[in-house]
Amino acid sequence: MANPSSPHPGHVVAGSDAPEKRRLRIGFVALTDCAPLVAAVAQGFDRRHGIELELCRQPSWAAVRDRLLNGELDAAHALYGLGYGIQLGLGGPQRDMAMLMSLNQGGQAITLSQALAPRVSNGASLARLVRGESQRYTFAQTFPTGSHAMLLYYWLAAYGIHPLRDVRVVVIPPPQMADNLRRGEVDGYCVGEPWNALAQSEGKGFTIAHTSEVWPHHPEKVIACTRDFADAHPNAARALVMAMLEACRWLDVPVHRERAADWLASPDYVGAPRDVIASRLLMPPQDGKAPGIRFYADGEANFPYLSDGMWMMTQYRRWGMLAAEPDYREVAGRINRVDLFRAAASQVGVPLPPDVMRRSILMDGRAWDGSNPHAYAHSFAIHRLAG
Known part of the structure; x- marks a missing residue:
């Protein structure tokens, strides 16, 4: 039943459809892509739908995991893959998880130390350096089963660098990445913004x-x-x-991103210089290989495609994190709550795709559409398959 006093008639906030819990504690990590949470509170999108969000900044993805599991947080801005790792019992306690929607696509980067700039200009030159020296370089990612880890590994392997043998990989919380690079404790990292832009603005690293x-x-x-x-x-x-x-749709308007950059610069949220945040938040998509971040894109950036979660699991299998082959589609279907997303999207006029799977071409020319995950996981020359 629609609430007749709602400023937007048709939005479900009352009667038997009323939220069972109105004040929700939502975790987030200091990253530019927490912008939808910040915008939802600043613009009142939460209250429009009968809830009030209490945003709770967390120091790391491990803290997000732990506080979701112990009930301190109701939900969280989380890495794609964090919930999958918990569901599969990888590196910690097993718990059944739910992924309600995607908040964004893209908007992350791989940064190297400025000390490497004279010798490295692309992945191929980095591979020559790694092969040609006895020194073992150190790279950081933000969570073992997260998207940063899987994309960093994929990028390194595409250039012939085995991420688990040829280099050392460590886990560092996102806000600490630039400091670790500055101190020379890592040679590079994959992380969300603004921590790539910050290192570059300081002259300590380059994307x-x-x-x-x-x-x-x-x-x-x-x-x-x-x-x-x-x-x-x-x-x-x-x-x-x-x-x-509603917040993601609002953020896909460029002038609104200008306002979001102001909010995100607050120490309550990201706490980085406003211009550093804006330099990547306002970067426009180009030629299908968008360095920029997509929050909405007519709902394409938000749908919880099963194939996206299945890709993550193929990479866990590829790198030996899964000792046995999972039922890829069944696991993804349990975690990704397509039912809840469709119900919500219908209420706020967000278009739905025709299928729960989508097709992509990755940097090495391989196509991924979720149709044969077993073959895909076993198709890579560089891997550490177990079992």
């Missing part, structure tokens, strides 16, 4: 690749929660998705 060059319009952050929360609070979960969809 060698945008992750959208690895996989155009790749999935990035999501709204994640436990399955228990989604099942016990389906109306609240739907209201949260509705608020986020």
